[in-house]
Amino acid sequence: MSDAYLALEDGRVVEARGRAPGRTRGELVFTTAYTGYEESLTDPSYEEQVLTFSYPLIGNYGVRAERFESDRVHPRAAVAREFTDEVVSWLAEEGIPAVDHLDTRDLVTSIREEGAMKVGIAAGEDATPEDAKAELAKCKGMSDHVDIGAQVSTPELTTFEGDGDTTVALVDCGAKQSIADSLVERGATVHVLPYDASAEDVSALEPDVLFISNGPGDPKNYTATRELVEDFAGEIPLAGICLGQQIVASALGGTTEKMAFGHRGVNQPVRDLQTGKVVMTTQNHGYTVADPGEHLDVTQINVNDDTAEGLESEELDVITRQYHPEAHPGPHDSLGFFDDVLSMSDSAGNGRKRRIIAD
Numbered sequence: 001m002s003d004a005y006l007a008l009e010d011g012r013v014v015e016a017r018g019r020a021p022g023r024t025r026g027e028l029v030f031t032t033a034y035t036g037y038e039e040s041l042t043d044p045s046y047e048e049q050v051l052t053f054s055y056p057l058i059g060n061y062g063v064r065a066e067r068f069e070s071d072r073v074h075p076r077a078a079v080a081r082e083f084t085d086e087v088v089s090w091l092a093e094e095g096i097p098a099v100d101h102l103d104t105r106d107l108v109t110s111i112r113e114e115g116a117m118k119v120g121i122a123a124g125e126d127a128t129p130e131d132a133k134a135e136l137a138k139c140k141g142m143s144d145h146v147d148i149g150a151q152v153s154t155p156e157l158t159t160f161e162g163d164g165d166t167t168v169a170l171v172d173c174g175a176k177q178s179i180a181d182s183l184v185e186r187g188a189t190v191h192v193l194p195y196d197a198s199a200e201d202v203s204a205l206e207p208d209v210l211f212i213s214n215g216p217g218d219p220k221n222y223t224a225t226r227e228l229v230e231d232f233a234g235e236i237p238l239a240g241i242c243l244g245q246q247i248v249a250s251a252l253g254g255t256t257e258k259m260a261f262g263h264r265g266v267n268q269p270v271r272d273l274q275t276g277k278v279v280m281t282t283q284n285h286g287y288t289v290a291d292p293g294e295h296l297d298v299t300q301i302n303v304n305d306d307t308a309e310g311l312e313s314e315e316l317d318v319i320t321r322q323y324h325p326e327a328h329p330g331p332h333d334s335l336g337f338f339d340d341v342l343s344m345s346d347s348a349g350n351g352r353k354r355r356i357i358a359d
Contacts (some may be wrong), residue, residue, distance in 0.1 A: 002017075002018035002021065002123065002124050002125045002127065003015070003017075003018055003123070003124075003125070003127050004016040004017060004018035004019075004097075004099040004121065004122065004123035004124075004127060005121070005122050005123075005127055005128065005129045005131065005132040006028075006079070006099065006102075006119055006120070006121050006132060007119065007120040007121075007129065007132035007133040007135065007136040008028065008110070008117060008118075008119055008136075009028075009117035009118040009119065009136065009139075010110065010114055010117060013129045013132060013133070014102055014107070015102070016079075016099040016100065016101055016102040016123075017099060017100055017101035017102075018097070018098075018099055018123030018124055018127060019083055019088040019091075019092075019098040019099060019100055019123075020088055020091045020092035020096060020097055020098035020123065021092075021097060021123050021124035021125075021127075022077070022095065022096070022097035022121075022123055022124065023097070023121070023122050023123075023124075023127075023131060023135055024050070024076040024077050024097050024120075024121050024135060025050075025076065025118070025119065025120045025121065025135040025136060025138055025139035026048050026049045026050040026075070026076035026077065026118075026119065026139065027048065027049045027050065027116050027117070027118060027119075027139075027141070027142050027286075028049070028050045028052065028079075028107070028111060028116060028117050028118070028119040029046075029049050029050070029051060029052065029111065029116050029261070029262060029264060029286065030051075030052040030053070030054050030104075030107065030108045030111055030261075030264060031051060031052070031053060031054065031264040031265050031284070032054050032055075032264065032265035032266075032267060033053075033055065033264075033265050033266045033267075033282075034055040034266075035061075035266070036067075036266060036282075037053065037058045037059065037087070038063060038064065038067040038068060039067055039068070039069050039176075040053075040284070041073045041074070041075060041078060041091075042068040042069045042070045042071075042072065042073060042074065043069050043070070043074060043176060043284060044069070044070050044074050044152040044174030044175070044176070044214075044215060044216060045074075045174055045176075045214050045215060045216045045242065045243070045284045045285065046074045046075040046216065046284070047074045047075075047148055047151055047152050047174065047216035047217070048076060048140075048142065048145050048148060048151075048216060048217070049075050049076065049142075049216070050075060050076050050077045050078075050079060050119050050121065051075040051077075051078050051079065052079040052080070052104055052107050052108065052111075053078070053079065053080040053081075053104065054104060054105070054108050055080075056080070056081040056082060056104070057080075057081070057082050057084070058078075058080040058082070058083050058084070058087055059083055059084030059085075059086055059087035059088075060084060062086055063086050063087060063090045068177070069176040069177050069178060070152075070176070070177060072094060073090075073091065073094040073096045074152070074216075075096065076096070076097075076121075077096060077097040077098065077099070077121045077123075078091055078096060078097075078098045078099075079098075079099055079100070079102070079104065079107070080098075080100045080104060081100060081101070081102070081103075081104045082100050082101065083098055083100045097121055097123045098123070099121065099123050111261050112260075112261055115260040115261050116142075116260070116261050116262060116286060118136060118139040118141070119136060119139070120132045120133060120134065120135030120136030120137070120138075120139060121135060122135060142216075142217055142218060142258070142286060143217070143218040143220070143221070143258065145216075145217050145218075145221070146221045147221075148215075148216050148217040148221065149173055149174070149195040149196065149215060149217070149221065149222055149225070150195070150196075151216075152172075152173070152174035152195075152215060152216060153172045153173060153174065153194045153195040153196070153215075154172045154192050154193070154194055155194060156194065157191060157192065157193055157194075157201075158191075158192040159189065159190070159191050159192070160180050160181075160183075160184050160189070160190045160192070161184070161189050162183070162184045162186070162187045162188045162189045162190065163187050164186070164187025164188060164189075165187070166187065166188040166189070166208045166209070166342050166345050167188065167189050167191065167205060167206065167207045167208050167209075168183050168188045168189070168190045168191065168207060168208065168209045168210075168211050168341075168342075169191050169193055169202050169205050169207035169209070169210050169211065170183070170190050170191065170192045170193065170211045170213060171193050171194075171195060171197060171202075171210070171211065171212050171213060171225055171228060171244075172192050172193060172194060172195055172213055172215075173195045173212065173213050173214065173215030173222060173225055173243050173244065173247070174195075174213065174214060174215025174216050174243070175192065175213035175214060175215070176213075176214060176324070176326065178326040179211075179213060179214070179241060179326050180192060181326070182325075182326040182335070182338045183211075183338055183341075183342070186338055186339065186342055187342075188209075188342055191205050191207065193205075195215070195222060195224065195225055196224040196225070197224070197228065198224075199227075199228060199231045199232070202228060202231075202232065207236060208236070208237070208344075208345030209236065209237045209238070209239055209341060209342070209344060209345055210228065210229075210232050210236045210237070210238050210239070211238075211239045211240065211241075211244070211341065212225060212228075212229065212238070212239070212240040212241075212243075212244030212247050212248055212320075213240075213241060213242075213243070213244050214241050214242035214243050214244060214284075214285075214324065215242070215243040215244075216243070217243075218256075218258070218287060219243055219246035219247045219250055219256050219287055220250070220256065222243070222247050225247050226247050226250055226251040227251075229247060229248050229251035229252065230251045230252075233251070233252060233295075233316050233318070234315075234316050234317075236317075237317035237318070237319075237341075237344035237345060238316065238317065238318045238319075238320075239318070239319050239320060239341040239344070240320035240321075241320070241321055241322075241323075241324060241325065241326075242283075242284065242285050242321075242322060242323070242324060243285065243287075244320060245289060245308075245311060245320035245321060245322050246285075246287055246288070246289055246322075248296075248311070248318060248320050249289040249292050249293065249296060249308075249311060249320070252292075252293055252295045252296055252313075252316070252318070253293030253294055253295055254289055254290075254291050254292045254293035254296060255289070255290045255291045255293070256287050256288065256289055256290060257287065257288060257290040258286060258287050259285075259286055259287060259288050259307075261286075262284075262285055262286035262287075263283040263284070263285055263302070263307075263322075263323075264283060264284045264285075265282070265283060266280075266281075266282045266327065267280055268280065268281045268282070268283045268302060268304070268323060269281075269302070269303035269304065270300050270301070270302060270303065270309045270310070270323060270334075271300065271301055271302075271303050272299065272300050272310070273298065273299055273300060273301065274299065278303060279333035279334050280333055281309070281323035281324065281325075281327065281333065281334060282323060282324045282327035283322070283323045283324065284324070285322065288307045288308065288322065289307075289308045289311065289322070292308060292311050295313055295315075295316060295318075296311040296312065296313050296318065296320075297311065297312055297313065298310070298311060299311065299312045300321070302322075307322070308322060309321065309322045309323055310322070317344050319337075319340055319341060319344065321334070321337055325337035325338065326338070
């Protein structure tokens with residue numbers, strides 16, 4: 001055990017217990033998820049952030065690699081009321097600072113009232129408050145991480161073979177593995193491309209669907225991905241999840257904005273505007289679509305704050321979701337989204353009606 005300090009952007013320095021040592025910095029955010037800590041810690045969308053768990057005990061069912069969403073831990077540090085030794089050992093092996101024995105309720109309340117904020121962290125035997133403050137002084141805002149896509153994207157084309165006839169070009173802006181898995185389970189062959197792939201790279205695959213993945217940071221910094229959407233809109237059916245929705249919207253004339261503290265958890269309620277049905281969803285994002293523009297219709301909204309959760313265009317064959325339909329560990333209310341995506345390859349151009357939300 002050792003000392004740990006968190007220097008917050010609001011001027012406070014919080015003392016904690018250091019469980020895995022290190023010096024780091026990032027945007028301080030929280031998740032309300034009470035399960036799925038392995039999935040959260042390996043979610044590329046948490047790149048350059050410090051993840052606070054609002055649930056008090058993290059690690060109570062161990063650590064299993066088959067639950068991971070990528071090949072490494074992405075948050076710069078992890079914060080909880082208490083971590084189990086197994087999670088601490090995992091984070092230490094990954095070189096990720098872990099701190100606990102602090103009032104996470106107070107941290108979460110501060111983030112909700114003041115918004116996601118910069119934080120500097122120092123943990124270890126020789127850690128001091130000044131070390132944490134020095135890290136805070138070097139911390140950048142999320143929108144200033146202009147090359148964040150390069151930190152999380154695949155460096156080269158990777159293919160996952162399905163047993164059906166549909167081909168999906170998945171542009172990896174920080175994709176969770178369960179997105180590709182969900183498509184392959186439905187028979188699709190999925191070609192995972194780097195976030196800065198060219199139109200020629202996509203065309204060479206002759207895909208039935210172009211899919212823009214989730215990922216970290218400001219959608220405005222994904223210029224190459226946005227250009228892909230502009231190039232193929234109206235020619236190939238388009239789909240997107242989370243950051244992918246934001247990129248699709250901005251490419252088609254919409255606008256995005258940073259949220260105060262974002263949506264992060266497994267219990268976000270989403271209402272479908274056509275059916276009135278509400279489903280519970282997994283979410284992890286700090287930006288949102290402020291205005292979808294003239295080409296996209298808002299089909300689903302967040303019950304808590306009315307932000308756009310689903311966008312569609314029958315004319316352009318576009319369907320996007322702000323939440324994660326592939327949700328691991330759950331809930332699984334919206335898995336039918338992937339069926340809707342793959343059905344676009346069959347229905348494009350013939351006016352076939354698609355379902356709006358999973359049954």
